[in-house]
Amino acid sequence: MDSDLIVQILFAAVKTGTPLLFIALGEVICEKSGILNLGQEGMMLMGAVVGFLAAYGTGSAGLGVLAAMIMGCIMSLIFAVLVLHLGANQVATGLALTIFGTGLSAFIGSGVVGQTIQGFQPIAIPLLSDIPFIGRILFSHDILVYTSFAMTFILMFVVYKTRIGLTLTAVGENPHAANAIGIKVLRVRYLAVMFGGVMAGISGAYMSLVYTPMWVENMTAGRGWIALALVVFASWRIGRIMLGAYLFGVASIMHLVLQGLGWSISPNLLAMLPYVATVIVMVIISADKFKEKLLAPRSLGKTFDPRQMA
Amino acid sequence: MIHIQARTEPSSLMKIASPLLAIALTLVFGCVLFSAIGKSPTQALHVLLIAPLADSYNIGEMFVKMGPLLLCAVGLSLCYRANLWNIGAEGQLLAGALGGSAMALYFGDSNSLFALPVTLLAGIVSGMLWAAIPTYLKLRFNSNLILTTIMFNYIGLYLLIWAVHGPLRDPQGFGFPESAMFADATLLPTLFESSRIHLGVAFAVISAFIAWFILSKSHLGFQIRVFGSDEPAAKYAGFSGKKLSWMVMLFAGALAGLAGVSETTGPIGQLVPNVSPGYGYSAIIVAYLGRLHPLGAILAAVFMAVLYMGGDLAQIEMGIPVAVVSMFQGVLLFFLLACDFFINNRLAFSNQATN
Incomplete structure (x- = not known):
């Protein structure tokens, strides 16, 4: 395989990994607060369709992203009210959100199936994009890819170096103790869930505005679920999420790699690869029970009722 | 002032009333939605709810759709009771359809009496296998059951699509991604003339009664209930969580596999890429409802x-x-979860403002 092909594959891996990076960054913040939102796929689809509709209507991809962020946030609020205020089971509520989002996105998007729009164009960053290999792989993308780089580093700083990050971790590790020292647990969790919704919205918009600039029913193809696995893979650590997203990106474009090597395998079998890779990765990561228990936010998935004592 | 008060005991009335209330609220939501998009809400509700039951043909078709939904939902009910978050009914259904179809095509034009039972069995075993892999990965490697079962839904879907494009494609099918039509010996008999209600629908109802019997009358059912409500107590009592997980997951896989093979050998009569319009996912809502x-x-x-x-x-x-169907399903589950809040809580009215 020549070096040009390797660069092309890695460039495509970053592009393919970007929606996963956005949505997994949102979900890891949500999970750090102790809330497991399985509605990622539904929020992402709603972000994709609303982002596309807004961009299609206004002609501005930027407004499309903004609309997708707002939609993702609204979707996450449905989840937040049910889970945080009404004490509903997080797994069931998340599933409902995904089923609802899948249906609603297909419903409101049915009029624009097959339409295309002018999405974001690549912007080569001066100087940086001239670096051999790295420049073409990392610095000749569109604005959203650069946003995802920035988001990763901002979140690393906020979560690991600031008071906000400490508060978030405290709520996720022990909500009762956090409550006792005066942290408003529900407020923190609301904000974390909403942040997850906004990021899922951007992730969906990336799919419908950049990755394939059009709307197709179910176009996210399970990426919301893969992102949930990615968070486990990264052991809830932000830097590792970025690495994991690009690894999953490579798995998703494996067919290019194999074609490059001259193999011919049915595209339908190759389409399984990201899902098979997800299963394998989860098996490897989770096999160490002790480690996973140590790393996962301790209150993850558990209902917190401020009226009850620990 | 109205405020929320925790009930001292869960309300058994609300447990029954909550699904009905959720359905009513979903219908109200539907009316508002249809008005908003400029359709007549009364006409829409008539078409959605009354027309499907308006004549015997439609009622028959309704039962044909009920079959796979019920088979999957019965298995999922047991899983969820035992705190096993199996989201994989869709993949298990597709695996059943695939395995069963391969067997049906293997029998070809054979008139053997065994053709249908063996075909059904192949579907059941395929569904069980598709449930067994995530179960094994969970018990042996501690992997997350929700995510692995979801991934196996996608893997099963692409495997099925690959099969109808490749090894199982009808050689005389002009290249369409479909298998050959199955021979009569491998088709499920219909139960009534002039309707497509087939034996698979009867299997579904029977499976519900079997599961009810297991759950309420057997020692296994007792273990499931104890595990679901208090896992430490179950372990203290010496119940094996592994054995229970295997039994419940394989049972659910078998039923979903049966649903899949019943679709292909029943109303469809061949293997096609879109065997299921999301029955396995809808069954989650059915189980909750x-x-x-x-x-x-x-x-x-x-x-x-x-x-x-x-x-x-x-x-x-x-x-x-x-x-719109899948959207209503999501809304229905939202309302159901919200109404369930009032099983353990109630609204209290008082004249004075409370702190």
């Missing part, structure tokens, strides 16, 4: 089948996208 009770699942499956029928009719008669 039926209060995770196998007999409750029968009623819930009937309601969901009506909604599926109604969705088809609404598309044909009013031009409403069929995706």
Whole structure:
């Protein structure tokens, strides 16, 4: 395989990994607060369709992203009210959100199936994009890819170096103790869930505005679920999420790699690869029970009722 | 002042009333939605809920859709009771359809009496296998059951699509991604003349009663209930969580596999890429709506089948996208979860403002 092909594959891996990076960054913040939102796929689809509709209507991809962020946030609020205020089971509520989002996105998007729009164009960053290999792989993308780089580093700083990050971790590790020292647990969790919704919205918009600039029913193809696995893979650590997203990106474009090597395998079998890779990765990561228990936010998935004592 | 008060005991009335209330609220939501998009809400509700039950043909079709929904939901009810978050009914159904179809095509034009039972068995075993892999990965490697079962839904879907494009494609099918039509010996008999209600629908109802019997009358059912409500207590009592997980997951896989093979050997009569319009996912809602009770699942499956029928009719008669069905399912589960809040809480009225 020549070096040009390797660069092309890695460039495509970053592009393919970007929606996963956005949505997994949102979900890891949500999970750090102790809330497991399985509605990622539904929020992402709603972000994709609303982002596309807004961009299609206004002609501005930027407004499309903004609309997708707002939609993702609204979707996450449905989840937040049910889970945080009404004490509903997080797994069931998340599933409902995904089923609802899948249906609603297909419903409101049915009029624009097959339409295309002018999405974001690549912007080569001066100087940086001239670096051999790295420049073409990392610095000749569109604005959203650069946003995802920035988001990763901002979140690393906020979560690991600031008071906000400490508060978030405290709520996720022990909500009762956090409550006792005066942290408003529900407020923190609301904000974390909403942040997850906004990021899922951007992730969906990336799919419908950049990755394939059009709307197709179910176009996210399970990426919301893969992102949930990615968070486990990264052991809830932000830097590792970025690495994991690009690894999953490579798995998703494996067919290019194999074609490059001259193999011919049915595209339908190759389409399984990201899902098979997800299963394998989860098996490897989770096999160490002790480690996973140590790393996962301790209150993850558990209902917190401020009226009850620990 | 109205405020929320925790009940001292869960309300058994609300447990029954909550699904009915959720259905009513979903209908109200539907009316508002249809008005908003400029369709007549009364006409839409008529098409969605009344028309599917208006004549004997439609009622028959409704039961044909109820079959796979109920088979999947019965298995899921037991899983969820035992705190096993199996989201994989869709993949298990597709695996059953694939395995069963391969067997049916293997029998070809054979008139053997064994053709149908062996075909059904192949479907059941395929469904069990598709449930067994995530179960093994969970028990042996501690992997997350929700995510692995979801991934196996996608893997199963692409495996099925690959099969109808490749090894199972009808050689005389002009290249369409479909298998050959199955021979009569491998088709499920219909139960009534002039309707497509087939033996698979009867299997579904029987499975619900079997599951009800297991759950309420057997030692295994007792273990499931104890595990679901208090896992430490179950372990203290010496119940094996592993054995229980295997039994419940394989049972659910078998039923979903049976649902899949019953679709291909029943109403469809061949293997096609879109065997299931998301029955395995809808069955999650059916299980919840039926209060995770196998007999409750029968009623819930009937309601969901009506909604599926109604969705088809609404598309044909009013031009409403069929995706409206899955949206209503999501809304229904939202309302159900919200109403369930009042099983353990109630609204209290007092004249004075309370702190």
